[in-house]
Amino acid sequence: MRNKHRYNYIVLAAIILIQIFAGTSAAYSGNNPKDLLDKFRDHMLQVHDYKAKVNIRVDVDFINIKDRKAVVFFEQPDKFEFSAGGFALLPRKGMEMEYLELLQTDYSAINAGTKTIDSVQTQMVKVIPNNDSLDIVLAKMYLNPETHLLHRMKTFTKESGSYTINFSYAGHPYDLPDQLEIIFDVKNQKLPVSLTGDMKSIGKEIKESKKRARVIIDYSEYVVNRKKD
Amino acid sequence: MGNLIRIELFKIFSKGRTYIGFAAIALIVVTIQIGIYFEGREILDFAIQHLKENFVFEGNLINAYLITHIILNSLFIHIPFLIALVTGDLLAGEANSGTFRLLLTRPVSRTKLLTSKFISGWIYTMSLLIFMLILSLGVGLAIFGTGDLIVLKSTINIFSSDDVLWRFASAYGFGIITMTAVAALSFMLSAFSDNSIGPIIGTVAIIIGITVISTIGFTLMEPVNPYLFTNYLTSWKLFFEHDINTVELTRAIIVELTYIVVFLGTTFVYFNRKDILS
Known part of the structure; x- marks a missing residue:
């Protein structure tokens, strides 16, 4: 009986300690955005290179293309290549872990509150x-x-x-994202009829506008640091 | 009937003008292929330059499928003129050369004669389209290889290489229907005339005239446009959309078939009652 009480006290004490540690950690991070960013940067710097299969979904109202499969390769600091069986397009920005370049230079970080993203309480940090x-x-x-x-x-x-860029994770050992959603503006340029042969567009309003592009990239079969090893 | 068709085909392919269409298609297709071989990359880069600001690309878009599509786009509107060169001459040519009376003294009914002539003209039409397909796709495959197809319209449509051949087959299938309507029109005009210039020019004038009027005066012609067969000459493009507009496609096929029936019906009725004087 005495042993059982002792065991309960130990469990209770452990829980309280974990709570205190977690709270302190969160509070510490909240007050020190640079520390939070450093931890994230150091963690991601463990990824020297990776290769992965991707499924690319392009959602722009003036581009009609079905999902494409490709293989992407990234190597620090900024080497990025991809190959697909046929034609594929990827956003020019957002695929090359650009945040690492930013976080490896001299910068200022400011805490800017919290926000819940996909039921995860996040801390927003402005980095200049x-x-x-x-x-x-x-x-x-x-x-x-x-x-x-x-x-x-x-x-x-x-x-x-x-x-x-919205990041989704599925518990990869290096915490590489399972999915990226990249959202950006893209110019919709009206093509001349001589190129399109679209005679029915003659006389219709020619309107060039900025459109929102959304590209969703699903990663699978990551091979990490193969080149480094 | 088989013999009649063979005789008519012999007559068609004995005339020099029959080969004008094949020569024109060969010249245009080869010119387009040479042009794309040397400058295709620059043209395509220009067309998608705005996308390059935001996207990186991978893959070969200068391929046989793109060339076949460009050739279809460039030539399909002109093919009717090449068809009219032959089908406009089928009946008027006989009248002009004074062979109708001799021909109709044979124990062959006028209906059979008309049928064999139209089938022969239709075979010529088919052969012209197949020649264009073989030259653009076959030679294109040998020179440029395969790849995904990019179709530039008001939107940019990209199709996987394994999703393309059935679209071309369907587009050509639809093209056969529209070109049969054109052949039926010139065949009908040919029945009305005693020399072949009239039906050939008449067919061309009708197609150009209606197309220009319905394109420029779009608002004015809007209620009538859906019922004009010329409005659907380029509807083969419907097959190069990810979501094919089946309503528009069905309407196009019905309108074209209706015109074929009307043109041929008019020809048969008129010719069977026609007083042959030449």
Whole structure:
């Protein structure tokens, strides 16, 4: 009986300690955005290179293309290649772990509150690079203070407009995303009839506009750090 | 009937003008293929340059399927003129050369004669389309190989290489129907005339005239357009959409078939009652 009480006390004490530790950790991260970003950066820097199969879904109202399969290869710091059996297109931004380039330069980080993304309580950190040579001028990064994983990143650039990346995870050992959703603006250019042969468009209103593009990339069969090893 | 058709085919393919269509198609197709071989990449880059700001691409889009589609796009509107060159001459040519009276003294009914002539004209039409398909797709495959097909319209449609051949087969199948309507029109005009220039020019004038009027005066012609056979000459393009508009396609087929029946019906009724004077 005495042993049983002792066991209960130990379990209770362990639970209280875990709660205190977790709370302290969260509070610590909340007050120190750079620390949270450093942990995330250091974690992701363990990925020197990866190869993965991807399914690409392009959702732009003026591009009709069915899902495409491809193989992507990434190597630090910015080598990115992909190959597909046929024609495939990928967003120019968002596929190359651009956040690592940002977090490896001199930057300022500001806490900007919390936000729940897919039932995960995230901390929003505004990251402003102190280095003018970077294309990124501001990034809003939504990180889970407990797992130190990035769940959303909204990036504002000098040359490429803004884009948002939503990250989904499925418990990969290196915490690489299971799915990326990249959202950005794309210009809808009206093509001349001489190119399209679309005679029925003659006389109709010619309107060029910016459209929202959404590309969803599902990753599978990751092979990580094969080149490094 | 078989003998009659063979005789009519012999007559068609004995005339030099029959080969004008094949020569014109060969010249245009080879010119397009040479042009794309040397400048296709630049043209395509220009067409999708706005996408390059935001996307990176992988894959070969300059291939036989793209070329076949471009050739279809460029030529399909002109094929009716090449068809009319022969089908417009089928009856008027006989009248012009004064062979009708001799021909109709044979124990062959006018209906049989008309049927064999139209079937022969239709075989010529088919052979012209098949020649175009073989030249554009066959030669294209040998030079450019296969790949996914990009179709530039008001939207950019991209089709997998394994999703393309049935679309071309269907487009050509539909093309046979529309070109049969054209052949039936010139055949009908040929019955009305005693020289072949009239039906040939008449067919061309009718197609160009209605197409221009219905395109430019779109609002004015809007209620009538759905019932004009010329409105569907380019409806083969419906097969190059991911979600095929089956309602539009069905309407196109019904309208074309209706015109074929009307044109041929008019020809048979008129010719069977016609007083042959030449």
